[in-house]
Amino acid sequence: xxxxxxxxxxxxxxxxxxxxxxxxxxxxxxxxxxxxxxxxxxxxxxxxxxxxxxxxxxxxxxxxxxxxxxxxxxxxxxxxxxxxxxxxxxxxxxxxxxxxxxxxxxxxxxxxxxxxxxxxxxxxxxxxxxxxxxxxxxxxxxxxxxxxxxxxxxxxxxxxxxxxxxxxxxxxxxxxxxxxxxxxxxxxxxxxxxxxxxxxxxxxxxxxxxxxxxxxxxxxxxxxxxxxxxxxxxxxxxxxxxxxxxxxxxxxxxxxxxxxxxxxxxxxxxxxxxxxxxxxxxxxxxxxxxxxxxxxxxxxxxxxxxxxxxxxxxxxxxxxxxxxxxxxxxxxxxxxxxxxxxxxxxxxxxxxxxxxxxxxxxxxxxxxxxxxxxxxxxxxxxxxxxxxxxxxxxxxxxxxxxxxxxxxxxxxxxxxxxxxxxxxxxxxxxxxxxxxxxxxxxxxxxxxxxxxxxxxxxxxxxxx
Amino acid sequence: xxxxxxxxxxxxxxxxxxxxxxxxxxxxxxxxxxxxxxxxxxxxxxxxxxxxxxxxxxxxxxxxxxxxxxxxxxxxxxxxxxxxxxxxxxxxxxxxxxxxxxxxxxxxxxxxxxxxxxxxxxxxxxxxxxxxxxxxxxxxxxxxxxxxxxxxxxxxxxxxxxxxxxxxxxxxxxxxxxxxxxxxxxxxxxxxxxxxxxxxxxxxxxxxxxxxxxxxxxxxxxxxxxxxxxxxxxxxxxxxxxxxxxxxxxxxxxxxxxxxxxxxxxxxxxxxxxxxxxxxxxxxxxxxxxxxxxxxxxxxxxxxxxxxxxxxxxxxxxxxxxxxxxxxxxxxxxxxxxxxxxxxxxxxxxxxxxxxxxxxxxxxxxxxxxxxxxxxxxxxxxxxxxxxxxxxxxxxxxxxxxxxxxxxxxxxxxxxxxxxxxxxxxxxxxxxxxxxxxxxxxxxxxxxxxxxxxxxxxxxxxxx
Numbered sequence: 001x002x003x004x005x006x007x008x009x010x011x012x013x014x015x016x017x018x019x020x021x022x023x024x025x026x027x028x029x030x031x032x033x034x035x036x037x038x039x040x041x042x043x044x045x046x047x048x049x050x051x052x053x054x055x056x057x058x059x060x061x062x063x064x065x066x067x068x069x070x071x072x073x074x075x076x077x078x079x080x081x082x083x084x085x086x087x088x089x090x091x092x093x094x095x096x097x098x099x100x101x102x103x104x105x106x107x108x109x110x111x112x113x114x115x116x117x118x119x120x121x122x123x124x125x126x127x128x129x130x131x132x133x134x135x136x137x138x139x140x141x142x143x144x145x146x147x148x149x150x151x152x153x154x155x156x157x158x159x160x161x162x163x164x165x166x167x168x169x170x171x172x173x174x175x176x177x178x179x180x181x182x183x184x185x186x187x188x189x190x191x192x193x194x195x196x197x198x199x200x201x202x203x204x205x206x207x208x209x210x211x212x213x214x215x216x217x218x219x220x221x222x223x224x225x226x227x228x229x230x231x232x233x234x235x236x237x238x239x240x241x242x243x244x245x246x247x248x249x250x251x252x253x254x255x256x257x258x259x260x261x262x263x264x265x266x267x268x269x270x271x272x273x274x275x276x277x278x279x280x281x282x283x284x285x286x287x288x289x290x291x292x293x294x295x296x297x298x299x300x301x302x303x304x305x306x307x308x309x310x311x312x313x314x315x316x317x318x319x320x321x322x323x324x325x326x327x328x329x330x331x332x333x334x335x336x337x338x339x340x341x342x343x344x345x346x347x348x349x350x351x352x353x354x355x356x357x358x359x360x361x362x363x364x365x366x367x368x369x370x371x372x373x374x375x376x377x378x379x380x381x382x383x384x385x386x387x388x389x390x391x392x393x394x395x396x397x398x399x400x401x402x403x404x405x406x407x408x409x410x411x412x413x414x415x416x417x418x419x420x421x422x423x424x425x426x427x428x429x430x431x432x433x434x435x436x437x438x439x440x441x442x443x444x445x446x447x448x449x450x451x452x453x454x455x456x457x458x459x460x461x462x463x464x
Numbered sequence: 465x466x467x468x469x470x471x472x473x474x475x476x477x478x479x480x481x482x483x484x485x486x487x488x489x490x491x492x493x494x495x496x497x498x499x500x501x502x503x504x505x506x507x508x509x510x511x512x513x514x515x516x517x518x519x520x521x522x523x524x525x526x527x528x529x530x531x532x533x534x535x536x537x538x539x540x541x542x543x544x545x546x547x548x549x550x551x552x553x554x555x556x557x558x559x560x561x562x563x564x565x566x567x568x569x570x571x572x573x574x575x576x577x578x579x580x581x582x583x584x585x586x587x588x589x590x591x592x593x594x595x596x597x598x599x600x601x602x603x604x605x606x607x608x609x610x611x612x613x614x615x616x617x618x619x620x621x622x623x624x625x626x627x628x629x630x631x632x633x634x635x636x637x638x639x640x641x642x643x644x645x646x647x648x649x650x651x652x653x654x655x656x657x658x659x660x661x662x663x664x665x666x667x668x669x670x671x672x673x674x675x676x677x678x679x680x681x682x683x684x685x686x687x688x689x690x691x692x693x694x695x696x697x698x699x700x701x702x703x704x705x706x707x708x709x710x711x712x713x714x715x716x717x718x719x720x721x722x723x724x725x726x727x728x729x730x731x732x733x734x735x736x737x738x739x740x741x742x743x744x745x746x747x748x749x750x751x752x753x754x755x756x757x758x759x760x761x762x763x764x765x766x767x768x769x770x771x772x773x774x775x776x777x778x779x780x781x782x783x784x785x786x787x788x789x790x791x792x793x794x795x796x797x798x799x800x801x802x803x804x805x806x807x808x809x810x811x812x813x814x815x816x817x818x819x820x821x822x823x824x825x826x827x828x829x830x831x832x833x834x835x836x837x838x839x840x841x842x843x844x845x846x847x848x849x850x851x852x853x854x855x856x857x858x859x860x861x862x863x864x865x866x867x868x869x870x871x872x873x874x875x876x877x878x879x880x881x882x883x884x885x886x887x888x889x890x891x892x893x894x895x896x897x898x899x900x901x902x903x904x905x906x907x908x909x910x911x912x913x914x915x916x917x918x919x920x921x922x923x924x925x926x927x928x
Contacts, residue, residue, distance in 0.1 A: 199669065375649075375874065
């Protein structure tokens with residue numbers, strides 16, 4: 001039976017409420033693990049209030065698990081920059097671990113802004129809250145860093161240099177929870193366990209790839225945080241480039257550990273930005289904690305290229321935004337037109353493979369098939385596989401899987417620093433381009449004229 | 465508006481009742497065509513009795529179409545071997561055509577055994593019931609010959625030489641109604657309008673092809689007919705080899721006329737039998753009109769090979785039988801195993817493309833996908849396209865489409881003689897092999913021990 005302590009730094013924040021506590025509840029409900037949870041943050045908070053805030057985000061409430069969560073969850077105030085607070089927290093954790101007969105295995109989750117990562121890591125080490133532990137040791141200490149890891153290449157390097165001083169690489173988990181979504185983890189399996197895709201997955205057959213991450217919500221209560229990052233650093237640098245890496249990477253020797261991280265990194269190294277534009281939704285500068293003269297983007301669209309043999313000439317289009325028409329995260333792989341000889345409907349629609357991540361997890365092939373009662377006319381039809389239809393409503397959430405993988409010590413779930421480095425290089429290049437910022441209507445598809453110009457220029461038909 | 469006369473020879477038979485009259489009803493219900501129907505056969509039959517026999521086989525009865533069918537259907541006795549009967553029939557048809565102001569376009573359907581084809585054709589010509597009409601002429605006369613066309617290569621040649629004397633090739637329709645099934649007609653469109661299949665459709669990616677035509681019924685009232693043919697001549701020589709041709713042929717220049725027939729013929733020319741065995745269901749020799757010592761096969765299984773570059777080393781397995789466990793006509797294209805490195809479940813299941821013709825018309829891809837909440841474990845899932853789900857219950861029957869295509873003069877719907885020739889060559893070779901005949905249980909999958917031996921020897925896993 002697993003027996004470990006989870007220490008959450010930033011326990012009063014949005015992430016803890018929406019994701020971390022509900023995921024821990026799900027884990028308690030599922031596994032027989034013995035888990036001690038200690039939250040810490042600057043504010044004065046009550047355990048029951050934090051739990052009550054998290055309760056609405058629990059999907060399937062389980063009374064026993066909820067009771068277990070209540071009794072195992074503790075809280076202590078801590079200022080991230082005050083050394084003695086860590087000493088006090090360490091003492092608190094030790095007492096609790098002794099009382100509850102815990103193993104000493106610790107998972108410390110930094111649900112904080114990246115500029116605290118170095119200070120916190122240093123203090124974790126000094127206070128003894130986390131120790132440098134040999135890989136072969138039976139007791140592990142693992143530290144998870146929520147994304148984004150830095151705000152540009154330089155800051156990411158600084159953070160990394162800092163944390164490396166205190167912990168071994170195999171203790172460090174740079175989180176991108178998208179990697180833990182079932183349907184995202186399926187991309188590599190789909191590609192590499194089905195011979196079907198083997199001859200097709202390259203520039204000879206693929207016309208372009210579209211990676212779309214549309215949100216319907218705006219910045220909500222996170223205006224201050226969001227404004228200091230913007231769409232590009234918030235989702236393109238991490239989620240979207242990791243999706244790109246999974247679609248584009250070569251076959252790794254195995255799907256675990258460093259093998260897959262090496263392939264993700266290799267392809268990210270070859271990605272470059274060709275062109276793009278930014279957008280900001282109307283009314284963004286009136287949002288709480290957003291400067292009235294903010295030029296932060298809430299929308300971005302790019303054409304990327306991958307400079308390797310497989311992807312010669314294949315555009316990778318990425319598009320994301322807030323306050324758009326509908327919530328959707330989806331990858332469309334558009335195949336080339338077939339030589340047009342046979343059907344009356346020439347050119348017939350191209351084939352698509354669509355991997356939909358939210359709101360529903362599905363993958364769909366769009367193929368041409370004969371129109372009923374017509375000779376040699378075709379129309380595109382969909383062949384769909386729907387995760388929840390097939391597996392039922394048992395899909396674990398990304399953070400639930402993330403916790404499990406960290407406890408198992410599975411490193412492929414974490415982003416290695418070179419991946420982050422290449423991704424920030426791409427983003428730094430994007431920023432140097434000083435892309436134009438266009439206002440767009442709330443509930444639209446993005447800046448209309450700019451989208452139109454971009455689509456015309458590149459001959460891309462967004463599939464939405 | 466189309467205006468033509470349909471003359472059915474063999475109007476009291478099973479085919480007329482089950483297929484031809486219901487299809488004509490559907491055509492009347494759908495189109496605004498003006499159709500005169502004249503049935504003829506040896507027996508003394510009443511029009512209303514023939515229609516009443518056909519009524520249960522009409523799927524969606526339409527009162528107006530039924531009334532039209534009643535008023536346009538006429539019957540006259542005719543002995544296929546008696547010349548003056550044809551003269552009388554011609555007179556009868558001419559009177560009716562005059563009365564109903566018909567165009568003189570005639571479709572003559574020979575729903576008879578093949579040994580009558582020559583005599584009938586000769587008499588059609590002599591009596592003037594069908595005339596040699598130039599292709600450019602606005603009035604057409606077309607003659608349809610129900611399968612099987614002969615009972616071996618020699619007889620097929622004799623029939624063909626005979627009918628060629630009287631009519632132009634473009635007046636001759638050698639029927640294989642399987643070619644008119646929507647899902648069968650879709651095979652070529654699926655293959656050639658989707659780039660998806662282009663790199664996959666060859667010996668590098670395909671492990672084997674299985675074509676299965678299982679019937680649940682026995683010989684029923686057709687014991688006499690069936691016993692003189694057997695499963696091989698009844699369905700392998702025509703339906704199953706045409707399915708094989710559509711799966712295996714090269715891309716034709718177009719999907720109509722002679723272009724597709726040329727490609728079907730080219731591949732059939734290269735087919736040879738490797739091995740096989742036959743079966744007979746227990747109790748067959750007690751069926752009505754079946755000799756008690758009959759050694760006619762009601763089951764057959766073969767391994768065929770295709771001697772061309774695309775299909776080097778790819779076995780085509782064909783299996784058919786009567787009185788089996790369930791009714792099913794299906795093509796399974798089994799792909800090769802993927803190199804097994806990544807998944808824990810090694811080797812993972814191979815990919816399949818399944819084209820199901822009866823009872824339901826579907827095509828399905830079987831792909832591996834991640835097992836929920838497991839790391840790197842996959843299980844096969846199906847992505848299905850279902851014709852009736854998508855198009856609703858409007859799919860025309862094969863004979864309905866057949867009539868339409870003959871009226872349109874679409875030759876690809878008919879089997880050219882070289883296709884028939886190559887198919888009979890294969891069957892003649894099969895017969896020369898004097899394959900063993902095994903008894904099998906009614907309601908089984910076929911002769912159990914023989915199936916097992918065959919499967920073991922060839923390493924084939926029948927997908928049923």
